[in-house]
Amino acid sequence: MELQFYGATERVTGSCHILRVNGFTVLLDCGLIQGSPVDEAINKKPFPFEPAMIDAVVLSHGHIDHSGRLPYLVKQGFRGAVYTQQATVDLCRILLLDSASLAERDAEYRRKHPLTRHDHHAEPLYTREDVVRSLRTLIGLSYHEKREILPGITIRFSDAGHILGSALVELWLKEDGLARKVVFSGDVGQYGSPILNDPETIERADAVILESTYGDRLHRDIKLTLAEIGEIIRSASTGHGNIIIPAFSIGRSQELLYLFGLYYDEWELDRWQVYLDSPMAIEASRIYWDYPELHDKEAVALRHDKKMMPRLKNLHFTARVEQSQAINAIKSGAIIIAGSGMCNGGRILHHLKHHIQRPECCLLMTGFQAEGTLGRSIVNGDMEVVIHGRSYPVKATVHTIGGLSAHGDQNDLLRWMSRFESDPEVFVVHGDEPVKKIFRSALEEHLGLKATIPKPGEIISF
Ligand SMILES: [Zn+2]
């Protein structure tokens, strides 16, 4: 049996590894590469294997950098099943359809405004139809349900606490009397984060494939972070301006609504009207509240209290365009949550145009802002930003909140790894190059584990 590293080795995104056991080939994740146009062009290149020869895919969670190349795999001839947690099946529907819509719009734009000869025939990586076909291959399992997916390959998912449905994957492998256990971390969440449970403990493995996104740093303490958000909202004056919050549709939007419900009185939220202005975030929220069995104790208690979540009297879902546009007329007393989280598209741009030059308004930046995005310029304190080709002075107060993250920090990752009693060999993936090195040293130093940073294409035989 062997394990071959393929995606999320040279870069953070594009998670995908290949397991060969008993003559069967299984992919762990099939994620999209996200980043610069040069990086993203790799998505259209052929896979280093024949998709029709892949027997199954095991998908850790719904994020596009883990799931986003599945429709392409199906388009290229994959006919097997994709095993994942049940909630991930639901989230994949909205995430993958959105990914296809973006790709279709982008291809259309390039055909209309070609920069190269190839652009005249620009085609999306996959279409919404391809997505519908690929969704039929998804098989949802519950956490802790053990399933033999192929002879000699048995899997079980545990809660990774990263986004709804995110899984730590245990794989029991058998070949010619040899038995090995591999654990694939997918993405590991923060301990103590809102709504979701902490990453579950796994005690045994021969090898662990481990993400390292924030393996070099520590997040701000979550309690201090919450106190900070509360202080900002309490001290913002409802009489004059609005609060604008760019947020990722899946995860961060639901966390914010949940926190608003939890701290409704403390944060004096009855002075405000809250708008969730994102069709995708609205759909994702419904899926989140549909899975109370996946929520942590605090979230369950809040839900039982009011029979629904979030318990906000003043929450408005504005899915339709007219509803969204109507928000523009509100000059004060509104908290507006909209996507995209990094302000590189979506409805948040319209709200920023209306509010960024108003000193009485405030922008609450709660998420990661990648280099080159509008969100990053705002966080960097640029005095002027460009939105839809026009320049706007930044006069609103900008607050950057550091402590909310779907990923665990170095302490979280070490804490999760410290629970293993079997001293597994660790393969560090899903991180920037310098981060992986720092994290490898931390694993060796603090836990005495043997850790390797695999190269793309590298094969490990068991
Ligand atoms: Zn993720």
Ligand SMILES: [Zn+2]
């Ligand atoms: Zn990821």
